[in-house]
Amino acid sequence: xxxxxxxxxxxxxxARDQHIPAMTAVSGxxxxxxxxxxxxxxxxxxxxxxxxxxxAHPEIAAVAVCTPTHLRYSQARLALMRGKHxxxxxxxxATLSEVEDLMTVADQQGGSLFAAWHSRFAPGVAHARQWLxxxxxxxxxxxxxxxxxxxxxxxxxxxxPGGMGVFDPGxxxxxxxxxxxxxxxxxxxxxxxxxxxxxxxxxxxxxFTDAHEAVIEAHFDxxxxxxxxxxxxxxxxxxxxDLTQGGCCLAIDGEMVxxxxxxxxxxxxxxxxxxxxxHESDVDVxxxxxxxxxxxxxxxxxxxxxxx
Amino acid sequence: xxxxxxxxxxxxxxARDQHIPAMTAVSGxxxxxxxxxxxxxxxxxxxxxxxxxxxAHPEIAAVAVCTPTHLRYSQARLALMRGKHxxxxxxxxATLSEVEDLMTVADQQGGSLFAAWHSRFAPGVAHARQWLxxxxxxxxxxxxxxxxxxxxxxxxxxxxPGGMGVFDPGxxxxxxxxxxxxxxxxxxxxxxxxxxxxxxxxxxxxxFTDAHEAVIEAHFDxxxxxxxxxxxxxxxxxxxxDLTQGGCCLAIDGEMVxxxxxxxxxxxxxxxxxxxxxHESDVDVxxxxxxxxxxxxxxxxxxxxxxx
Numbered sequence: 001x002x003x004x005x006x007x008x009x010x011x012x013x014x015a016r017d018q019h020i021p022a023m024t025a026v027s028g029x030x031x032x033x034x035x036x037x038x039x040x041x042x043x044x045x046x047x048x049x050x051x052x053x054x055x056a057h058p059e060i061a062a063v064a065v066c067t068p069t070h071l072r073y074s075q076a077r078l079a080l081m082r083g084k085h086x087x088x089x090x091x092x093x094a095t096l097s098e099v100e101d102l103m104t105v106a107d108q109q110g111g112s113l114f115a116a117w118h119s120r121f122a123p124g125v126a127h128a129r130q131w132l133x134x135x136x137x138x139x140x141x142x143x144x145x146x147x148x149x150x151x152x153x154x155x156x157x158x159x160x161p162g163g164m165g166v167f168d169p170g171x172x173x174x175x176x177x178x179x180x181x182x183x184x185x186x187x188x189x190x191x192x193x194x195x196x197x198x199x200x201x202x203x204x205x206x207x208f209t210d211a212h213e214a215v216i217e218a219h220f221d222x223x224x225x226x227x228x229x230x231x232x233x234x235x236x237x238x239x240x241x242d243l244t245q246g247g248c249c250l251a252i253d254g255e256m257v258x259x260x261x262x263x264x265x266x267x268x269x270x271x272x273x274x275x276x277x278x279h280e281s282d283v284d285v286x287x288x289x290x291x292x293x294x295x296x297x298x299x300x301x302x303x304x305x306x307x308x
Numbered sequence: 309x310x311x312x313x314x315x316x317x318x319x320x321x322x323a324r325d326q327h328i329p330a331m332t333a334v335s336g337x338x339x340x341x342x343x344x345x346x347x348x349x350x351x352x353x354x355x356x357x358x359x360x361x362x363x364a365h366p367e368i369a370a371v372a373v374c375t376p377t378h379l380r381y382s383q384a385r386l387a388l389m390r391g392k393h394x395x396x397x398x399x400x401x402a403t404l405s406e407v408e409d410l411m412t413v414a415d416q417q418g419g420s421l422f423a424a425w426h427s428r429f430a431p432g433v434a435h436a437r438q439w440l441x442x443x444x445x446x447x448x449x450x451x452x453x454x455x456x457x458x459x460x461x462x463x464x465x466x467x468x469p470g471g472m473g474v475f476d477p478g479x480x481x482x483x484x485x486x487x488x489x490x491x492x493x494x495x496x497x498x499x500x501x502x503x504x505x506x507x508x509x510x511x512x513x514x515x516f517t518d519a520h521e522a523v524i525e526a527h528f529d530x531x532x533x534x535x536x537x538x539x540x541x542x543x544x545x546x547x548x549x550d551l552t553q554g555g556c557c558l559a560i561d562g563e564m565v566x567x568x569x570x571x572x573x574x575x576x577x578x579x580x581x582x583x584x585x586x587h588e589s590d591v592d593v594x595x596x597x598x599x600x601x602x603x604x605x606x607x608x609x610x611x612x613x614x615x616x
Binding site: 104160188286 | 402405519
């Protein structure tokens with residue numbers, strides 16, 4: 001498999017923390033240049049715009065889009081229209097409708113479009129999915145509780161429309177749940193707690209079910225201090241599964257079967273290289289659809305203002 | 309084409325005002341029985357539940373679901389699993405995820421599933437769609453303003469999660485726009501005005517665009533007294549179109565080309581009979597997806613309490 005030559009759009013925190021190290025580590029990918037009006041890397045050709053980067057580097061075959069959500073659609077579209085493959089950081093768009101349109105454009109242009117859900121590449125996820133495939137789900141408890149001040153310092157966008165508040169981490173849990181549960185599930189009720197000075201929730205209680213009336217509950221909270229919790233507990237007709245530490249640890253009937261270091265973005269870029277080689281796309285909007293459903297159908301309660 | 313024998317679930321206002329007269333008027337359909345724990349029609353066999361109705365009338369081939377939104381999924385699923393065709397009143401579900409699952413079930417069962425958008429059957433819509441197909445859209449103004457006290461007296465559900473507030477009529481405008489505009493469009497920004505004692509908006513300002521950067525604006529308001537407004541104005545590269553009075557009147561370049569009585573539900577049941585005859589489904593979630601996008605991405609402002 002030849003290397004996928006990649007141009008990166010948006011040199012922000014997630015690009016530096018995850019994308020660039022992963023691209024460097026994965027054998028199938030190579031970072032060629034970056035595009036960002038405000039930021040650059042020391043030893044990589046840097047451009048102020050996506051267009052300038054693509055003009056200067058015709059060898060770029062794929063674009064990784066790591067800009068703020070509201071900018072992604074037009075950048076991804078431009079890249080696809082210029083015959084490039086596209087990887088979208090999560091969530092794949094500010095709205096479902098624009099992601100839908102990108103899927104059409106990718107089909108028309110023959111480019112690989114990858115809506116990346118990094119948590120699906122956590123070490124225990126594939127095994128969990130396989131183990132659950134043959135079982136009937138009875139009860140699911142999702143606990144996704146972290147300290148926003150630790151993980152999103154100064155990131156005011158998270159409290160604005162499109163920032164999704166506690167659903168920014170919560171969508172990672174939903175991306176795992178929609179991948180590993182053998183039946184589709186859907187919201188029956190939700191409470192969203194929204195700080196009086198914010199647009200997006202700081203906590204959420206979600207109650208889902210599936211066609212077999214499984215009880216699926218999710219508890220998202222951005223106010224967790226001390227130990228952080230990214231756990232999914234599942235009871236089935238034939239045993240119990242615990243996927244904890246964001247998917248790094250998997251226990252089945254109390255016995256640890258996977259316990260590994262997190263290297264989600266390496267898995268993600270490996271998968272992207274395979275998609276490009278196979279001329280395929282991978283766009284599953286289910287996690288974003290679940291979030292939109294929660295905003296559409298959830299009950300809002302006003303809670304104390306959030307002061308960072 | 310033989311008659312489609314129909315069982316009706318949910319004998320509420322919309323069923324009495326629209327569905328029953330339309331079924332009676334359309335030659336391809338015939339009302340067999342109703343299911344509702346609290347209501348019945350004088351001369352039609354009536355049952356307290358969908359299951360009891362289907363047990364008693366094996367000749368029923370299709371079920372029209374007119375219950376409150378949060379009940380529709382389980383009823384539609386039950387009917388599909390029993391080999392029936394299903395017509396869903398708009399919106400087709402409380403969430404997008406449950407509609408997605410119904411599409412899968414309909415495919416598996418071989419039943420026709422019809423997510424009905426009644427406004428798409430307004431007299432001027434088909435002509436408008438045809439005329440716009442060849443043109444480039446420059447500007448769209450959607451004005452959908454009505455008096456909630458006149459059209460939804462005592463309907464407290466409209467202010468609860470899932471009731472959608474002003475998007476209950478607004479989704480009709482979106483169902484027309486998504487049908488007649490030649491390019492998909494998506495939200496760029498929205499303001500939702502939510503009364504301090506309600507969960508859902510009483511007014512909304514929406515700004516959309518499409519791949520060609522058309523300017524598409526929608527103004528929804530539930531506080532309109534006096535004359536009511538259900539109008540869509542479209543400027544193109546080759547002329548202007550005005551679709552007014554909810555789609556009953558269509559003017560092109562100022563000249564009235566369609567001006568007809570509203571008989572949306574007759575058109576809707578005629579289409580359903582055709583779908584059943586052809587073993588096809590028609591589920592376009594685009595209007596509900598646009599509403600979910602607005603709830604996900606819109607900016608909320610609190611406004612005066614709504615006192616009916």
